[in-house]
Structures are given as structure tokens and as C-alpha cells.
Amino acid sequence: MATRLASSFWQQNVHLSIILPLSVLAFTFLILMHSTKFRLPTFFASCHSTIPSDDSIMQSVSRPDLRILVGVLTTADSYERRQLIRLAYSQQRGTYHHEEVDVRFVFCSLSKEEQHIIVALEIMQYNDIIILNCTENMNKGKTYDYFSSVPTLFRDHPHDYVMKCDDDTYLRLGNLVESLRNKSRVDVFYGLVNPCYRADDMDYRMNSSFMSGLGYLLSWDLTEWIAESEIARNNTEGPEDIVLASWLNTAKKGRNRYHNFPTFYDYKGESDETCFRHDFIPETIAIHMLKGNLEWARTLNYFNATKGLKPSHLYHV
């Protein structure tokens, strides 16, 4: 995905031979911006903040301040949803700078003839897909397969945090990064504890309860622990969020727990199924229950996703 490609380009593949001419170009570009009333085309305007200055080049070559892997658990057939999610995140370039957020779609082994071709084409175009060695399922260990595979799959590129989210959840990446900036980097379990469940017993909720499956995040050391733990390997079936928390609770892991209410919540919509649904807020980190295109569209509209659209006689939008 573009967010990831842009950052990994700077952080992994940049050689001085590329940086030097580019920085001269960037410098010229900045002078031009400051010295004229010249208005940038929208594309450049939206990402000019990532054009490196001399200072940020030094930082970009070294490890980013924070590396987050976000696995969006979905199914191979959800082509349209993946495209929508890619579009949604493409609008968030420039909301963070010295961090790397790698958003990937995660599903089990392909099972239909057409998937082998269409998914291959997607990978060639976007390179944002992880295919686990499993049979598609929701509560039969897919989350275990994901977290236990990550340390091996990314052995050469460890992250600080590994997140799991649903494909009806939208993350505000800049706010996510900001919320993690000063948090512990080890033994972290971060997400949303149901704010109504046993609301009078905060200790119970924080230490013995679970984070909602809409999206939660573990520090890298906990993914390594999951990959090796018999507690996890022996207990993979059941509601995935409850099961994952039970491993951590049993082993007294994830002692640094961060509960994010109201910035993690369910889309308001019509039903009042959950107690953590409310209106949009600017501080949103994760919004869930975006079941269809209309819910996505209203959410993206709230976050001004189409602000950069240029007028043209070719369309009326």
C-alpha cells in the first residue's frame, strides 16, 4: 500500500546516490514554494511533507521512530472491500512522518481458481497481502495463525507493534501513531476493553478481561511469545478476541495494558448493539462496524477525505 511503500522506500532502499540529488531537488522545490505564490498540484500538496529536508534524511536512513504492522483480517474474495480500504488509507499520507505503518491484508490459503490470478495481480500492483497457511475461518485459529507467523515472516524487519483489525474497521493512522509515541514498547496489550462490562471493577477489566476484536495491538515480544507458547498453541478455538486475551491473562503477559475509550468505538448507525457506539470524534483512532459502502463513505466524509478533489468539467461529484 502506498503509505507503506512510501515509507519503506525511504527507510530501506534509499542510498546516498539517490538522496543527494533528491535533496537538491527538494531544496529547490522548497525555495520555489517559499519564494512564489506558486500553488502546488494537489498530489504534491498532499505529500510534500514527506519530501525530506536534510534533517529528515538523516532520520529516514536510520530506523524509523516506530514501526507498526497492521494486519487487516479479511477473506480472499473481498476484492471490493480491499480496494475501498486502500483508497481510505491513501488519503492519510502525511499524517505521520518518522514512523512506518505497514497496512497489510491477511487471509488464508486461496481456494478458488480465479483467486490465484486476481490476487496475484493485486500483489503485483500493491504488494500488501499476506496469505497464511490456513483454511479460511473466523473463530478457529486464524488470529493465532496471524500472530504466531509474524515473527518468522518479518524476521528481517521486526516491528515495535503488531495490530490485528477487522475489515469493517477504519484506523486514523496519525492518531494511532501519536497515541503510541510515549507508550511502553514491551509487554503491551492495547485496544478497547468493553467500557460497560463490569464497569465498576476496573482492575478486573484491565487484567482479566479482553480487548474487542475490532482492533487490538501487541508489542513484538508478545508475538514472539505467542509463536512459542503452548498455552496459545493448545487453545486456538473460540471467539478470537476472548481467546487471545485468555492466553495473556493465563500467562500474566501484556502487563502494559492501554484502554482506548472513546477513541475506539462503533459507528453510530441505527442499532444499539454495543455500548461503545457514538458519534464521530476528531480524535478517532479506530471506528468499527463500517459494514457497507455507505458507512465507509459517511466516515470518510467526516474526515474530509475528498477535500483535495479538483474541480473539472469532466465530472460532477
Ligand SMILES: *[C@@H]1O[C@H](CO)[C@@H](O)[C@H](O)[C@H]1NC(C)=O
Ligand atoms: C506457508 O508454508 C510455506 C511452505 O511450508 C512457507 O514457505 C511459507 O512461509 C508459509 N507461509 C506463511 C504465511 O506462513
Ligand SMILES: *[C@@H]1O[C@H](CO)[C@@H](O)[C@H](O)[C@H]1NC(C)=O
Ligand atoms: C512524549 O515524550 C516526549 C519526551 O519525553 C515529550 O516531549 C512529549 O510531550 C510526550 N508526548 C506526549 C503526547 O505525551
Ligand SMILES: *[C@@H]1O[C@H](CO)[C@@H](O)[C@H](O)[C@H]1NC(C)=O
Ligand atoms: C492489574 O494490573 C496492574 C498493572 O500490572 C497491577 O498494578 C494491579 O495490581 C493488577 N490488579 C489485579 C487485581 O491483579
Ligand SMILES: *[C@@H]1O[C@H](CO)[C@@H](O)[C@H](O)[C@H]1NC(C)=O
Ligand atoms: C499442550 O498440549 C500438549 C499435548 O496435548 C500437552 O502435552 C501440554 O501439556 C499442553 N500444554 C499446556 C501448557 O497446556
Ligand SMILES: *[C@@H]1O[C@H](CO)[C@@H](O)[C@H](O)[C@H]1NC(C)=O
Ligand atoms: C474537516 O474540515 C472542516 C472544514 O475545514 C473542519 O472544520 C473540520 O475540523 C475537519 N474535520 C476533521 C475531522 O478534521
